[in-house]
Structure formats: structure tokens, C-alpha cells
Amino acid sequence: MSGQTLTDRIAAAQYSLTGSDVARVVCKATTHEQTAPKKKHLEYLIQATQETNVNIPQMADTLMERVGNASWVVVFKALITTHHLMVNGNEKFLQFLASRNTLFNLSNFLDKTGSHGYDSSTFIRRYSRYLNEKAFSYRQMAFDFGRVKKGADGAMRNMSVEKLLKGMPTLQSQIDALLDFEVQAPDLNNGVINACFLLLFKDLIKLYACYNDGIINLLEKFFQMKRSQCKDGLEIYKRFLTRMTRVSEFFKIAEQVGIDKNDIPELTQAPESLLESLETHLNTLEGKKPEDK
Numbered sequence: 001m002s003g004q005t006l007t008d009r010i011a012a013a014q015y016s017l018t019g020s021d022v023a024r025v026v027c028k029a030t031t032h033e034q035t036a037p038k039k040k041h042l043e044y045l046i047q048a049t050q051e052t053n054v055n056i057p058q059m060a061d062t063l064m065e066r067v068g069n070a071s072w073v074v075v076f077k078a079l080i081t082t083h084h085l086m087v088n089g090n091e092k093f094l095q096f097l098a099s100r101n102t103l104f105n106l107s108n109f110l111d112k113t114g115s116h117g118y119d120s121s122t123f124i125r126r127y128s129r130y131l132n133e134k135a136f137s138y139r140q141m142a143f144d145f146g147r148v149k150k151g152a153d154g155a156m157r158n159m160s161v162e163k164l165l166k167g168m169p170t171l172q173s174q175i176d177a178l179l180d181f182e183v184q185a186p187d188l189n190n191g192v193i194n195a196c197f198l199l200l201f202k203d204l205i206k207l208y209a210c211y212n213d214g215i216i217n218l219l220e221k222f223f224q225m226k227r228s229q230c231k232d233g234l235e236i237y238k239r240f241l242t243r244m245t246r247v248s249e250f251f252k253i254a255e256q257v258g259i260d261k262n263d264i265p266e267l268t269q270a271p272e273s274l275l276e277s278l279e280t281h282l283n284t285l286e287g288k289k290p291e292d293k
Contacts, residue, residue, distance in 0.1 A: 007032065022048050022055075023062040030066045030077040034116075036195030037077050042084050049089035056096050059085075067104060067128075072111035072120040076192045079104070079127050083199050086134060087146060098138040104128035120193065126181045127196055133177035134203075140170045146206040156213035161221055161229055168214050168236045172243065175207050179246045185256040194257075201254050205265060208247055215240050222278060227285040234278050241270065 022045065029041035048054045066078035086094045097103055106128040111117035138144050148155040159167060178200055188194050218233050225233060244267055251264045 020058070020062075022059050026059070026062045026066060026078075026081065029081045030063075030069075030074050032071055032073050034073055035191040037081050037084070042081065042088075045081065045085060046088045049085060049093045056093055060093070060096055060100075067106070070111065071113075072117045072124060073192060075106070075109065075111075076120060076124055076127070076196065079124065079131060080192070080195050080199065083131060083134075083196075086131070086144075087199065087203070091144070091147070094135070094138055094144060098135045100135075103132045103135050116190075119187070123181065123183065123187070123193060123196070127200075130174075130177040130181060130200070133174050137170050137174045141167055145171055145174065145210045146203055148210065150206075150209040150213060154210075154213050156210050157217050159214070159217060161225055164214060164217055164221075165229060165232050165236070168211075168218070171207065171211055171214065172236070172239055175204070175211060175243060175247070178204055178207065179243075179250060183253065185253050188253075188257050197254075197257070198259075201250075201259060204247065204250060205263075208265060211240065211243070219274075219278075223281060227282070230278075230282045230285060234282055237275070237278060241275070244269070 025041050025044050025048075029037040029045065045059070048059065049056065060082075063078050063082050067075055067082075069075055069078070082097075086097065106125055109124050109128075110121045134144075143155065151157065156164070156167070156171075181197075181200055183193070183197060188197055215237065218236060222230060222233055248267050251267070254264055255261060
């Protein structure tokens with residue numbers, strides 16, 4: 001129990017009295033200690049999402065209660081715990097979060113207790129926006145980009161044109177929300193924010209794999225698409241090219257803070273001639289001559 005405050009112990013004791021083991025462990029995972037949530041507590045909660053007798057809405061509500069705390073440490077750790085469950089828990093946990101009209105409303109969160117509180121509050125606001133976007137993506141797509149199969153047999157590679165043109169902007173919005181975390185290596189200076197960064201890094205690898213699959217599918221189908229679809233497809237491809245710079249910057253930070261280089265995907269830059277041929281094709285469909293561009 002070392003490092004826990006009296007408040008942490010009282011909160012855990014209250015849940016012990018009401019008989020909710022899950023709520024008690026949520027409290028233990030989200031103490032005031034400036035360390036990542038303990039592995040044993042996260043594993044217990046992940047397992048709990050698999051049990052039929054565990055009340056998922058109640059578990060989510062307990063996490064929401066902790067997110068309502070005034071301390072940046074408790075709030076950050078509650079978001080990290082929620083993120084872990086969204087990624088590693090039973091899918092019904094993510095389904096439940098996606099079904100709620102509002103998830104995290106932390107756009108005005110500010111802990112004024114010292115410089116750590118101020119700095120961390122900025123990242124908490126950004127992180128909560130990303131988790132909101134992650135849940136929203138699930139609601140839009142009815143699947144989690146992080147969990148779907150990748151590669152030649154994957155979901156994004158085999159999607160119809162209609163679904164792909166709807167799904168890619170949703171995926172792009174989730175990637176944007178993640179990249180908007182905008183952390184720099186010197187900011188990663190305590191166990192709490194480091195745990196958050198590692199989860200974001202792992203999410204980005206999976207999202208990038210989906211993104212890449214979607215772009216390959218788009219390019220394979222581009223020259224058979226209708227004019228309006230080509231127009232949308234070209235915009236998606238242009239946005240992909242600009243995102244690659246930001247994704248690359250995020251991966252550079254991961255390398256700076258000691259994440260194994262072998263775990264970081266290599267990004268290959270598409271030739272400029274490819275963009276030109278897509279634009280030429282669209283211009284042809286629109287009846288434009290090359291000099292009319």
C-alpha cells in the first residue's frame with residue numbers, strides 16, 4: 001500500500017464495504033501514486049470483462065467517477081486503465097463505451113497544483129479526446145480498427161469502394177486525434193505519461209497498418225471508380241501523404257525514449273508520380289485538359 005494516500009485507502013475501503021471487488025481494484029489502479037497502473041490490477045480488470053457475472057456498465061461508471069477526480073494523477077490513470085480495457089478487454093466493454101452519447105468531457109480539465117499538474121492537464125485533455133474518437137470510430141464502423149485482421153486478407157484490403165470511402169475518413173480522424181497528443185521526448189518524464197504514450201504508440205502501429213491497407217485497396221480500385229468516388233479517393237490519398245510526416249515524427253519520439261527500433265515500422269514514401277497519375281485520371285474524367293489544371 002506504500003505511496004497510496006489516505007484518500008486512496010478510504011476509497012478502496014468504501015468499495016470493499018459495498019462488496020464490489022471490481023470497483024475496489026479500479027481504485028487501486030488509479031491511486032495518487034505517480035506511477036503507471038499496476039499490471040496485476042489491469043490484468044484483474046481485463047479478466048473481469050470476460051466474466052458473464054461482471055456488470056460492464058457499473059465498471060465503466062466507476063472509471064468515470066475516477067475521471068471526475070480533481071487530481072491529474074488519478075484522472076490520467078483512470079484514462080490509461082480505460083484505454084487498456086478498450087484494447088485488451090472483452091469487446092463488449094468497448095461496445096458499451098461506444099453506445100454512450102458522451103464519454104469523457106475533460107476539455108476544461110485543469111489541475112492547478114504545481115507545474116506537473118498544469119503540464120499534465122494539457123495531455124489529459126488531448127488524451128481524453130483521442131479515447132472519445134476511438135469509441136466514436138467503433139460506433140461508426142461497428143468494429144475496432146485495432147482489432148481487425150491486417151494484410152492481404154484484412155478488413156481494409158477487402159472493403160467495397162462505398163465502405164472504404166466512408167471508413168477511411170473515420171480512420172483518419174482517429175489517427176489525427178492520436179497525433180494531436182503532440183508530446184515531445186522531454187515531456188515523457190514520469191511513469192504515468194510514459195504508460196499513456198506506450199498505449200498510444202501501440203495503437204498507432206495498428207492504425208497505421210489499417211491505413212496502409214486501406215490506401216492499397218483504394219489505389220487498386222481507383223481507376224475503376226466513378227468520378228465522384230475518384231474525387232473523394234484523391235482527397236483521402238492526399239491526406240494520407242500529409243499524415244505520413246506526422247506519423248513519422250511520432251515514431252521518432254518513440255525511438256528517442258528507448259522503444260526498440262525493431263518495434264517501429266519503417267515508412268516508405270510514395271513516389272510523386274503516383275499522385276500525378278491519380279490527378280491526371282480525375283482530370284480526364286472531369287473532361288479537363290492537362291493545361292486546365
